[in-house]
Amino acid sequence: MSDEISSAPQDPLTSHEYDGIREYDNPTPGWWHAIFAGTVIFSFLYVIFWHVSVFGWSIHDRWKEAELAEFARIFGSVGQLKPDEGTFLESMQNPQFMAIARATYLGNCTACHGRDGEGLVGVNLCDDAYKNVKKIEDIFTVINEGAKSGAMPAWKSRFSENERIILAAYVASLRGTKPANPKQAEGEVIPPWPTHSVPVMSPQSRERSPGS
Ligand code: HEC
Secondary structure, X not given: OHHHHHHOOOOOXXXXXXXXXXXXXXXXXXXXXXXXXXXXXXXHHHHHHHHHOOOOOOHHHHHHHHHHHHHHHHHHOOOOOOOOHHHHHHHHOOHXXXXXXXXXXXXXXXXXXXXXXXXXXXXXXXXXXXXXXXXXXXXXXXXXXXXXXXXXXXXXXXXXXXXXXXXXHHHHHHOOOOOOOOOOOOOEEOOOOOOOOOOOOOHHHHXXXXXX
């Protein structure tokens, strides 16, 4: 018994006592504090990187990227589309085409027409009024040739015909959507797009498009 007492550590005792139980004043070691502080600092950096900064990515982004690449692969094997009313209407119903066209739109048209087509320097593409468009095919013409002496650039040499066709269909699909902060309507209100749709796609892409 006396051995035990003499071999007990000589650390100072804390001042409190509960039911006769005393406690040595043994602070947690420095390395433990360092790990604890490290995890706290890490948690802040983690939140900032993944939830605040533009550098973080999510599994959803990765999925979208992979999906888009797959759509582009399928799109490459679609064959030449025809820039006619039926193709535009059909393409609007094809979620794969619309995903590819949206990516093209975001990369090239957002600066002037806004992320959702609400209109900035360029006109609002979501309302029923158009300046250069009377029928759905005219959207394709404006994209090809531009308008207002180049204020709307010509895109004919920038994208393949198929890309411009689904881009026109995408612009047509923006009509009737409700973006935040829409620019005031310009031009004349035109009749709604026709609703009938002529089958032009491959059976495979038709099968996958819901609601058509
Ligand atoms: C440099 C700015 C700019 C960019 C970039 C731009 N546009 Fe435009 N766009 C305009 C302007 C300005 C008009 C209106 C022309 C006019 O007043 O006749 C317009 C008109 C249009 C119209 C006709 C709308 C109407 O009411 O007649 C369509 C369709 C269109 N743009 C599609 C696109 C697409 C698709 C892209 C991307 C590939 C694009 N624009 C990129 C400036 C731009």
